[in-house]
Amino acid sequence: MEESAVSGLVVRRTFAQIEETHLAAGRTDGHGPLKKIAVCAVVTNPFAGRGYVADLSELIEASQEIGTRLGEEAVRLLGQAPQSYGKAGVVGTDGEQEHINAALTSTFGNALRDAIGGGKAWITSVTKAGAAGTTIDVPLAFKDEIWVRSHYDAITVHLPDAPHPDELVIIAAVANRGRINARVGGMTAAEANATDTSKATS
Numbered sequence: 001m002e003e004s005a006v007s008g009l010v011v012r013r014t015f016a017q018i019e020e021t022h023l024a025a026g027r028t029d030g031h032g033p034l035k036k037i038a039v040c041a042v043v044t045n046p047f048a049g050r051g052y053v054a055d056l057s058e059l060i061e062a063s064q065e066i067g068t069r070l071g072e073e074a075v076r077l078l079g080q081a082p083q084s085y086g087k088a089g090v091v092g093t094d095g096e097q098e099h100i101n102a103a104l105t106s107t108f109g110n111a112l113r114d115a116i117g118g119g120k121a122w123i124t125s126v127t128k129a130g131a132a133g134t135t136i137d138v139p140l141a142f143k144d145e146i147w148v149r150s151h152y153d154a155i156t157v158h159l160p161d162a163p164h165p166d167e168l169v170i171i172a173a174v175a176n177r178g179r180i181n182a183r184v185g186g187m188t189a190a191e192a193n194a195t196d197t198s199k200a201t202s
Contacts, residue, residue: 010044024180048094048166056102063108070172071115082174088138092163119143138173145192150178
């Protein structure tokens with residue numbers, strides 16, 4: 001993301017985290033490495049320090065463009081179409097948790113989904129308040145069916161120098177496959193794609 005503002009929100013910095021795992025329990029399952037990407041935008045919180053504000057539509061509306069940009073960058077870094085996705089965010093201490101939730105509604109989720117090439121399942125999500133240096137576990141699940149157990153996972157993101165008290169960190173995450181050596185049964189990704197039973201809601 002090159003511009004310093006997104007729909008009126010000032011972007012202080014963006015950064016990405018890339019993980020690639022080749023073995024689990026000392027072995028591979030023959031389906032290639034597991035690659036996880038988290039892309040983060042650190043933006044100003046327009047409601048920081050203002051106390052209770054009923055209408056959070058400013059953040060909701062701005063999140064559409066952010067979702068698109070984060071999704072496009074995540075796919076670029078992954079180098080292929082994702083199988084899993086997730087979203088997360090941290091609000092600085094001068095804001096409230098509802099502010100970061102406003103930045104991750106279905107407005108953000110639908111933009112993210114479109115940017116990565118589609119997805120039928122709801123997007124797993126987590127938010128919290130925190131100070132600079134916070135870590136957060138971003139949940140991941142199969143993008144077309146939430147009940148595919150092999151893709152239940154997370155990427156732990158460390159946020160250097162963010163969020164400042166008046167900032168939000170908005171995060172999109174993707175993965176190229178399920179866990180290496182996943183073997184707890186249940187519906188497979190192939191079966192989910194064949195049955196096509198999920199609806200995307202957020």
